[in-house]
Amino acid sequence: MTILATEELSRSFPRVTALDRLTVTVGPGVTGLVGANGAGKSTLIKILLGLLPPSGGGARVLGMDVTAQGAEIRRVVGYMPEHDCLPPDLSATEFTVHMARMSGLPRTAARERAADVLRHVGLYEERYRPMGGYSTGMKQRVKLAQALVHDPRVVFLDEPTNGLDPQGRDEMLALIRRIGAEFGISVLVTSHLLGELERICDHVIVIDGGRLLRSSAIGEFTQATQTVTVEVEDGRDLLAARLTELGETVTTEGRALLLRVRAPQTYDVLRDAVCDLDLCLIRVEQGRQRIEDVFKEPADV
Numbered sequence: 416m417t418i419l420a421t422e423e424l425s426r427s428f429p430r431v432t433a434l435d436r437l438t439v440t441v442g443p444g445v446t447g448l449v450g451a452n453g454a455g456k457s458t459l460i461k462i463l464l465g466l467l468p469p470s471g472g473g474a475r476v477l478g479m480d481v482t483a484q485g486a487e488i489r490r491v492v493g494y495m496p497e498h499d500c501l502p503p504d505l506s507a508t509e510f511t512v513h514m515a516r517m518s519g520l521p522r523t524a525a526r527e528r529a530a531d532v533l534r535h536v537g538l539y540e541e542r543y544r545p546m547g548g549y550s551t552g553m554k555q556r557v558k559l560a561q562a563l564v565h566d567p568r569v570v571f572l573d574e575p576t577n578g579l580d581p582q583g584r585d586e587m588l589a590l591i592r593r594i595g596a597e598f599g600i601s602v603l604v605t606s607h608l609l610g611e612l613e614r615i616c617d618h619v620i621v622i623d624g625g626r627l628l629r630s631s632a633i634g635e636f637t638q639a640t641q642t643v644t645v646e647v648e649d650g651r652d653l654l655a656a657r658l659t660e661l662g663e664t665v666t667t668e669g670r671a672l673l674l675r676v677r678a679p680q681t682y683d684v685l686r687d688a689v690c691d692l693d694l695c696l697i698r699v700e701q702g703r704q705r706i707e708d709v710f711k712e713p714a715d716v
């Protein structure tokens with residue numbers, strides 16, 4: 416099943432090409448859209464919502480055309496914008512009920528639904544206070560709640576962890592994972608931090624300068640490498656020398672050795688070398704590639 420698809424999608428502004436012939440498909444689950452600041456993430460989301468017309472190419476969300484069916488798309492898609500957009504004098508409850516009413520829910524249903532989603536995102540007594548006094552974390556939760564209040568099939572979350580401290584980030588990421596896993600709502604979430612999406616996404620799309628760099632299932636980003644990490648209690652250098660003598664390729668990393676697995680026999684060579692030298696083995700671990708290793712982290716993290 417396809418949640419959204421773009422075909423040669425482009426968007427130019429007078430001085431910059433924000434999206435450059437982007438062709439990408441997103442399926443159900445949690446999909447991360449990663450790129451440095453200015454890569455074109457927000458522009459893509461606005462086009463997908465039918466809020467900004469493409470300059471070339473096209474896109475569909477849940478089978479609907481973004482140019483012709485924007486209003487229908489917004490009825491079934493929730494949107495959490497990147498920037499602060501909350502009226503400071505309203506409480507979270509007033510605002511979320513208002514957003515529910517705007518999407519067509521009757522008064523009583525809107526109140527009930529708003530209470531449910533605010534509880535779900537972790538806002539309790541404070542939901543009756545004016546939002547002007549909220550912390551960044553609380554504001555992000557309200558923005559998430561209003562994106563969910565009309566029971567969408569898909570949500571677009573634009574940089575939901577922006578401005579949060581490490582604990583706030585962890586909590587927001589856990590919430591996003593739950594939206595995908597427990598509620599069956601498909602999620603497109605943007606971030607300029609590759610590492611944090613590794614933990615919650617099924618699929619990651621990386622864009623740079625409006626172009627597609629890579630689109631892969633998370634498993635392909637973090638596939639097993641040809642290296643094992645070996646740690647011994649004492650005698651790291653002795654073991655490195657012996658393995659090299661036996662024709663293996665070894666480098667050191669901190670207290671550990673990185674051993675290149677050139678054939679299954681490499682494990683036998685390692686076992687015998689550790690035994691011969693009478694060393695105490697602490698760990699042998701299959702190396703895994705992390706998405707941060709695949710793409711360089713942007714400088715402004």
Ligand SMILES: Nc1ncnc2c1ncn2[C@@H]1O[C@H](COP(=O)(O)OP(=O)(O)OP(=O)(O)O)[C@@H](O)[C@H]1O
Pocket residue numbers: 428429431432433450451452453454455456457458459497574
């Ligand atoms: N309305 C606009 N007018 C002119 N240029 C724009 C407009 N909107 C976006 N841009 C430019 O298009 C490029 C892509 O911007 P976009 O906001 O989509 O990037 P982004 O990946 O979401 O980055 P950020 O996280 O910083 O918002 C940037 O160079 C930006 O300056």
